[in-house]
Amino acid sequence: MEKDKYFAFDTKAIHGGYNGRNPDNALNPPIFQTSTFTFESIEHADDVMNFKSSDYVYTRGNNPTLRLFENRMSCLEEGAGAVAFSSGMAAISSVLFSLLKPNDNIILHRTLYGSTFSVAKNLLPKYGIQSKIIDLRNLDLLKESIDDNTKVIYFETPCNPNLEIIDIKGVCSIAKNKNIKVVVDNTFASPYFQRPLTLGADVVVHSATKYICGHGDVVGGVAISKDLDYINYLKFEYMCEFGGVLSPFNAWLLLRGLKTLGVRMRQHEKNAISVAKFLKNHKKVKSVYYPGFEDNEGYKIAKDQMYGFGGMVSFEVQGGLEVAKKIVNSLKLIKISVSLGDCETLIEIPSMITHRGYPGDKLLDYGFSKDLIRISVGLEDEADIIYDLKNALDKI
Incomplete structure (x- = not known):
């Protein structure tokens, strides 16, 4: 055309x-x-x-x-x-x-x-x-x-x-x-x-x-x-x-x-921002990684070269890997999965699933911890996604 x-x-x-x-x-x-x-x-x-x-x-x-x-x-x-x-x-x-x-x-x-x-x-x-x-x-x-x-x-x-x-x-x-x-x-x-x-x-x-x-x-x-x-x-x-x-x-x-990529990406981002803000304000969450936060190290570059910040959020909780596993296993709406970008909200612990090929004793040298949790924020109502995360965090 x-x-x-x-x-x-x-x-x-x-x-x-x-x-x-x-x-x-x-x-x-x-x-x-x-x-x-x-x-x-x-x-x-x-x-x-x-x-x-x-x-x-x-x-x-x-x-x-x-x-x-x-x-x-x-x-x-x-x-x-x-x-x-x-x-x-x-x-x-x-x-x-x-x-x-x-x-x-x-x-x-x-x-x-x-x-x-x-x-x-x-x-x-x-x-x-x-x-x-x-x-x-x-x-x-x-x-x-x-x-x-x-x-x-x-x-x-x-x-x-x-x-x-x-x-x-x-x-x-x-x-x-x-x-x-x-x-x-x-x-x-x-x-x-x-x-x-x-x-x-x-x-x-x-x-x-x-x-x-x-x-x-x-x-x-x-x-x-x-x-x-x-x-x-x-x-x-x-x-x-x-x-x-x-x-x-x-x-x-x-x-x-x-055909729906633009519509979906806008909603993925909207939901991801809400999820990232919720996690950042939760007392049991140690760190949140989202390029849309102004205090994120890559924020200025992302703002310059991107048209938005995306639908992916990663975070760490107080207590390390065992606590991270408990949180992920306690979720009801959010599904454990290796993939991302779907309508459904998906979650994983990369060191145990998608990135298990990295040397476990040197993960920090490669930029992430063994207890990092990755979320692909989906298209469900953001309140339902946050409610599921809140219930899981409350079980710590």
């Missing part, structure tokens, strides 16, 4: 990236539930295989439903193109392998999603790629850590699970002078609250399972870039060859989820 760039976010989330009319004038796009496409002739097949035609060959390479999802995500992140993947980790690992080769090294922020940390620490070294894990909030330390073999800087912001904020512009400014690629995981913010490509990042990745879907019924991932040549390289040299293709049905569900 030519006018995509002039539309507001909520409009683009519904209409962006589509130039045509659905078959039989259907309001919603169909699911092209097919593995294979046919050709009119051998010459037609040759044109498609040589990219002289934008027609389709095989769903592992592309599919109309996947293409629409990719186009819409590119529109929302203000990129030139996107590649859909079967999971967030398929997107992350494929992007990293596409940008790195043996003897290269990558610099990562100290706090990452547990599986991303495992890729950096355990998988990449098997292929001769070394990882440097540092505190990327310290830009001077970043400058000192770069060497001639540094090819990628990778981070999340806000970070999982401590919600640390990384200065995207600051990191990109340093990287650009060294011809280093910057990859940002934007899962926690979603494109509604943050667009790293507009701040200088080279690639943005998402676990689309989370806020993009929003309903807990899809596993998927996506990578977006302003460099269309890179997107084609990532799609055909890595996604296709590694085989981490998203199914057409899941792409259709993600398109459905995107």
